[in-house]
């Protein structure tokens with residue numbers, strides 16, 4: 359599981375590269391991927407992540423994800439080369455993958471997306487942090503996001519988000535727009551003929567959340583509603599308590615095309631919702647018990663007999 363947005367400020371945090379890894383970046387924050395510099399150990403971390411995730415995703419990831427992955431030069435042996443990815447992507451949907459050192463400032467991020475460049479972290483997590491990291495690394499960005507960029511609808515949607523981001527910043531409503539990205543591109547679920555599937559990169563790249571999001575009774579799964587999502591906080595430190603579900607990917611295209619300005623205006627000053635809240639107006643597809651988050655809270659407060667012993 360990884361969490362890359364700072365909901366409060368929406369600002370990029372300082373990246374945490376090792377001192378010997380610092381590379382000056384260009385004004386658009388891109389750097390060279392430096393593919394030949396990856397060590398044997400780094401490629402091995404990729405393989406570990408790739409193998410365990412490839413076993414989990416059949417039957418869990420949506421068909422478009424599986425299809426995208428199949429046609430890309432992404433495999434277990436090595437960390438993918440961004441130039442090779444871009445060549446295939448460019449032909450299919452006109453996207454490129456560019457390397458960045460970590461989180462980049464919002465306007466830089468939006469400008470890349472608006473120009474169909476996907477900024478991907480060039481570094482890979484360390485062997486002791488396979489399941490948790492604070493910034494998007496090459497595994498999250500490439501394994502999680504790039505397969506979906508092979509889909510024309512998602513390609514158009516993410517470009518439109520970049521353009522919408524620049525506008526939302528002007529209007530001072532970036533936090534509202536960021537929630538739409540979070541609950542679609544990062545943590546979205548989609549209905550398919552044979553059941554609910556993952557299309558969000560934050561789930562697809564997470565060993566634990568790709569199981570939790572679909573199998574566990576804990577989270578709520580709620581039909582996507584734009585205003586509802588814009589008013590809903592999200593968790594950056596744990597699994598989501600609620601996921602929002604679209605009926606098909608084309609629903610995103612409609613979102614990309616409508617003007618959000620009147621929606622921002624309409625929800626101004628209206629109350630916001632906590633991540634785990636279920637509303638009377640929600641279209642509930644499955645309602646979680648909240649068991650996971652409740653138990654965790656108890657443990658943190660030292661309240662259960664199991665944790666008090668020792």
Ligand SMILES: C[C@H](O)[C@H](O)[C@H]1CNc2nc(N)[nH]c(=O)c2N1
Nearest residue numbers: 368460461462463464467477536
């Ligand atoms: C709101 C916006 O989507 C978000 O804060 C941005 C900031 N910078 C980023 N930078 C990178 N590299 N990746 C990201 O997902 C983001 N997200």
Ligand SMILES: N[C@@H](Cc1ccccc1)C(=O)O
Nearest residue numbers: 518519522613614616617618
């Ligand atoms: N249509 C939105 C922009 C947007 C596109 C795609 C995803 C999310 C938002 C707007 O008018 O601002």
Ligand SMILES: [Fe+2]
Nearest residue numbers: 494544559560
């Ligand atoms: Fe991401």
